[in-house]
Amino acid sequence: xxxxHLADYRPTDFVLERVDLTFDLHPTETKVEARLxxxxxxxIDPKAPLVLDGDELxxxxxxxxxxxxxxxxxxxxxxxxxxxxxxxxxxxELTITTVINPEANTQLMGLYRTSGVYCTQCEAEGFRRITxxxxxxxxxxxxxxxxxxxxxxxxxxLSNGNFLGGAGYGEGKHFAxxxxxxxxxxxxxxLVAGDLGVVEDTFVTASGREIAxxxxxxxxxxxxxxxxxxxxxxxxxxxxxxxGREYDLDIFMIVAVSDFNMGAMENKGLNVFNDxxxxxxxxxxxxxDYASIERIIAHExxxxxxxxxxxxxxxxxxxxxxxxxxxxxHEFSADQRSRPVTRIAEVRNLxxxxxxxxxxxxxxxxxxxxxxxxxxxxxxxxxEKGSEVTSMIATLLGRDxxxxxxxxxxxxxxxxxxxxxxxxxxxxxxxxxxxxxxxxWYHQAGTPLVTASGAYxxxxxxxxxxxxxxxxxxxxxxxxxxxxxxxxxxxxAEDGTLLTPTSVTGAELTDDVLHxxxxxxxxxxxxxxxxxxxxxxxxxxxxxxxxxxxxxxxLALIARYETDHFARWQALIDLGLPNLLQAARDAxxxxxxxxxxxxxxxxxxxxxxxxxxPAFRALALALPSEADIGRELGGDNDPDAIHTGRRAILKQIxxxxxxxxxxxxxxxxxxxxxxxxxxxxxxxxxRNAALTYLSQSDDSPARAKAAYDAANNMTDLSAALTILxxxxxxxxxxxxxLKDFHERFTENALVIDKWLAIQAAIPGAATLDRIQxxxxxxxxxxxxxxxxxxxxxxxAFSNPTGFGRADGAGYRFLAQEILDIDQRNPQxxxxxxxxxxxxxxxEPVRAxxxxxxxxxxxxxxxLSTDVRDIVDRILK
Ligand code: B3K
Ligand code: ZN
Numbered sequence: 022x023x024x025x026h027l028a029d030y031r032p033t034d035f036v037l038e039r040v041d042l043t044f045d046l047h048p049t050e051t052k053v054e055a056r057l058x059x060x061x062x063x064x065i066d067p068k069a070p071l072v073l074d075g076d077e078l079x080x081x082x083x084x085x086x087x088x089x090x091x092x093x094x095x096x097x098x099x100x101x102x103x104x105x106x107x108x109x110x111x112x113x114e115l116t117i118t119t120v121i122n123p124e125a126n127t128q129l130m131g132l133y134r135t136s137g138v139y140c141t142q143c144e145a146e147g148f149r150r151i152t153x154x155x156x157x158x159x160x161x162x163x164x165x166x167x168x169x170x171x172x173x174x175x176x177x178x179l180s181n182g183n184f185l186g187g188a189g190y191g192e193g194k195h196f197a198x199x200x201x202x203x204x205x206x207x208x209x210x211x212l213v214a215g216d217l218g219v220v221e222d223t224f225v226t227a228s229g230r231e232i233a234x235x236x237x238x239x240x241x242x243x244x245x246x247x248x249x250x251x252x253x254x255x256x257x258x259x260x261x262x263x264x265g266r267e268y269d270l271d272i273f274m275i276v277a278v279s280d281f282n283m284g285a286m287e288n289k290g291l292n293v294f295n296d297x298x299x300x301x302x303x304x305x306x307x308x309x310d311y312a313s314i315e316r317i318i319a320h321e322x323x324x325x326x327x328x329x330x331x332x333x334x335x336x337x338x339x340x341x342x343x344x345x346x347x348x349x350x351h352e353f354s355a356d357q358r359s360r361p362v363t364r365i366a367e368v369r370n371l372x373x374x375x376x377x378x379x380x381x382x383x384x385x386x387x388x389x390x391x392x393x394x395x396x397x398x399x400x401x402x403x404x405e406k407g408s409e410v411t412s413m414i415a416t417l418l419g420r421d422x423x424x425x426x427x428x429x430x431x432x433x434x435x436x437x438x439x440x441x442x443x444x445x446x447x448x449x450x451x452x453x454x455x456x457x458x459x460x461x462w463y464h465q466a467g468t469p470l471v472t473a474s475g476a477y478x479x480x481x482x483x484x485x486x487x488x489x490x491x492x493x494x495x496x497x498x499x500x501x502x503x504x505x506x507x508x509x510x511x512x513x514a515e516d517g518t519l520l521t522p523t524s525v526t527g528a529e530l531t532d533d534v535l536h537x538x539x540x541x542x543x544x545x546x547x548x549x550x551x552x553x554x555x556x557x558x559x560x561x562x563x564x565x566x567x568x569x570x571x572x573x574x575x576l577a578l579i580a581r582y583e584t585d586h587f588a589r590w591q592a593l594i595d596l597g598l599p600n601l602l603q604a605a606r607d608a609x610x611x612x613x614x615x616x617x618x619x620x621x622x623x624x625x626x627x628x629x630x631x632x633x634x635p636a637f638r639a640l641a642l643a644l645p646s647e648a649d650i651g652r653e654l655g656g657d658n659d660p661d662a663i664h665t666g667r668r669a670i671l672k673q674i675x676x677x678x679x680x681x682x683x684x685x686x687x688x689x690x691x692x693x694x695x696x697x698x699x700x701x702x703x704x705x706x707x708r709n710a711a712l713t714y715l716s717q718s719d720d721s722p723a724r725a726k727a728a729y730d731a732a733n734n735m736t737d738l739s740a741a742l743t744i745l746x747x748x749x750x751x752x753x754x755x756x757x758x759l760k761d762f763h764e765r766f767t768e769n770a771l772v773i774d775k776w777l778a779i780q781a782a783i784p785g786a787a788t789l790d791r792i793q794x795x796x797x798x799x800x801x802x803x804x805x806x807x808x809x810x811x812x813x814x815x816x817a818f819s820n821p822t823g824f825g826r827a828d829g830a831g832y833r834f835l836a837q838e839i840l841d842i843d844q845r846n847p848q849x850x851x852x853x854x855x856x857x858x859x860x861x862x863x864e865p866v867r868a869x870x871x872x873x874x875x876x877x878x879x880x881x882x883x884l885s886t887d888v889r890d891i892v893d894r895i896l897k
Pocket of ligand 1: 144145283285286287320321324343396399
């Protein structure tokens with residue numbers, strides 16, 4: 022892997038006019054014939070050779086305009102094909118034949134097999150594992166695809182676009198042809214062949230076109246695809262209503278497969294999904310699963326316009342499609358569910374995933390300028406921070422102008438491969454705003470720190486707010502410029518009413534958005550009749566760390582009165598956090614842990630406030646995680662002390678709220694048949710949060726066991742099992758429940774993943790042995806990414822005391838596993854290895870163990886570029 026630089030971008034020398042592919046499918050010897058029609062780009066050297074990308078390829082035939090090309094005119098290696106002496110101006114046709122082995126493809130990139138089905142994954146650079154090709158996103162062409170395969174084993178032959186026709190092919194084979202008229206880059210190519218069941222529906226677009234919708238799943242699982250189908254139709258309607266975007270082919274297909282490196286893939290007209298994000302019914306899916314399915318179905322569908330019709334010029338522009346499409350799926354979830362509740366969930370995720378990335382050795386800008394392995398840049402920074410940056414553009418412009426800017430973007434760039442600059446320019450053009458400073462959000466890594474302090478002048482009836490922004494240094498970026506930060510604010514009176522200033526000096530204020538543009542800014546709010554309580558960064562309008570010391574009393578007032586419910590939740594977190602931090606410090610010293618009564622009162626008041634949505638109340642009760650506490654502590658972290666301290670706080674809340682939790686547990690039942698709607702899910706979430714607190718003060722597992730026995734859906738069942746396994750791990754009840762769960766769901770790998778994940782997250786040093794035992798069970802399949810993520814991934818990412826046990830055995834275990842996984846599937850290995858990114862914030866003994874484990878990886882021979890890149894950056 023060489024380092025690729027954005028500055029080296031150059032358009033191609035040849036224009037690809039069209040692509041005609043023929044696959045003769047065979048499990049171990051698939052023949053691929055690619056007919057590519059090119060002509061030279063204008064103004065290039067008429068002698069320049071054509072260089073095509075490959076990856077582990079063997080060339081078995083090459084024709085130029087139907088005539089075999091003599092060997093002196095080309096050079097083929099496993100990773101490139103160079104053709105010389107090509108026509109100077111006329112178009113020419115190259116016919117390239119390769120033979121590939123889908124069965125041996127354990128990387129799950131290119132064409133591979135999963136449960137007997139042929140399937141492809143081409144983003145980012147998988148197409149070059151199928152045939153030699155200009156495998157880059159700025160090469161767009163219409164594709165014809167012919168698929169030939171054994172008919173009995175593969176009744177289904179699918180590719181992108183519209184179905185052209187099919188017929189028998191002799192010798193028990195048949196063939197099908199597809200044509201995709203929309204020029205697309207190779208990363209959006211897809212092929213699926215096999216024997217699958219289908220759920221069918223139709224959708225009539227705003228302009229009256231009827232679209233066939235098909236979701237393909239394993240035979241017998243069709244009923245579990247109906248929720249995904251419903252989510253798809255809602256996504257199609259939403260994109261028409263909210264963004265004026267109609268679907269553009271006659272058919273839209275989704276295929277669910279069980280071996281997949283990520284969540285899903287937006288191939289044109291033929292999305293391929295990890296079956297975890299398609300299959301649902303109340304017996305196997307939790308409310309969180311339903312919400313993820315809805316969101317990911319929407320996300321991939323929305324890519325049809327943001328990603329497919331308008332794509333990236335090069336992979337540095339990944340956030341052009343990903344940040345924007347995450348923004349769109351967030352907006353969709355907010356419209357389908359509850360806006361404040363979805364916002365809280367997004368921010369929790371941003372802080373627990375993206376903030377540590379941005380504050381550690383893997384920090385990189387939303388639009389990076391170099392990479393060694395592009396697969397390592399499908400990060401939470403590109404996706405989630407990319408979405409936040411898009412959302413800030415919407416905040417700066419307002420909803421209507423943002424929509425006008427999006428319309429211009431679709432109009433101006435449809436069919437093109439473009440850059441972030443092109444995207445931002447559309448919003449400048451419709452608003453007249455200069456977004457030069459704002460664009461630094463794309464280029465500067467690191468989470469800004471904003472420090473605020475306020476002073477009220479009763480005589481002048483003015484409030485002065487001083488704000489300072491600081492950009493932390495990140496790898497490769499030491500000095501940075503101040504950003505344009507849109508900070509939503511409210512001034513609240515003691516009685517909870519909003520105070521509106523008569524005028525403001527020192528910063529632009531539009532509605533509730535304060536524009537920070539200088540390193541330090543002093544803002545004066547005039548005409549404020551009484552001391553205001555300040556609510557800063559409402560709705561989390563900007564992804565920053567905020568330092569603002571507010572009294573517990575002021576925070577309690579925000580928690581009670583803010584009309585922005587996100588801000589209420591944030592105030593509760595801000596009230597709780599100092600207690601959790603102090604608890605960790607006290608536990609480390611062996612001192613008693615105490616919890617501030619103002620916090621407990623405010624939390625319990627929110628929990629029992631019937632004017633608030635149950636889902637909100639459940640989120641308020643979910644305290645910051647151990648990892649969040651570690652991040653806030655900032656260094657010299659002892660996971661055991663954090664765990665012990667947090668546990669003590671939970672227990673104090675549980676004792677104080679015993680009656681409230683007991684009554685919530687009774688009153689939040691959801692009578693009638695199961696429904697996955699957001700309101701019912703919220704009731705279950707609150708009820709299970711109450712049960713979790715009740716179990717903190719319970720001495721025996723009896724109540725949790727009763728809940729397990731009574732559960733009639735997977736949300737309640739897995740919540741009860743989690744309590745039994747985590748809170749009462751050594752009891753007969755916990756063991757019996759784990760055994761029962763295993764027996765009931767042996768046949769269902771996705772549910773077994775929950776069983777694995779719950780056990781992988783059991784706190785404490787003993788969990789490592791359990792994991793090693795679980796890896797030996799026949800249900801655990803090393804080659805399956807979902808199984809690996811459920812067991813090893815959960816352990817490394819979500820079990821600070823187990824993974825971070827003081828003797829370093831957790832880190833050594835991970836190092837061994839990474840080296841093993843890397844042999845088969847480098848992308849998966851590299852992804853799981855990022856769990857080590859915060860090792861420097863551990864206390865010295867653990868940090869030493871972590872470093873040794875990382876160095877063991879670093880010293881190993883034969884590492885993939887993927888793992889090499891991550892381990893080098895983490896150790897740097
Ligand atoms: N675009 C794909 C991700 C591809 C990852 C390649 N390593 C899914 C998505 O973001 O929609
Ligand atoms: Zn995406």
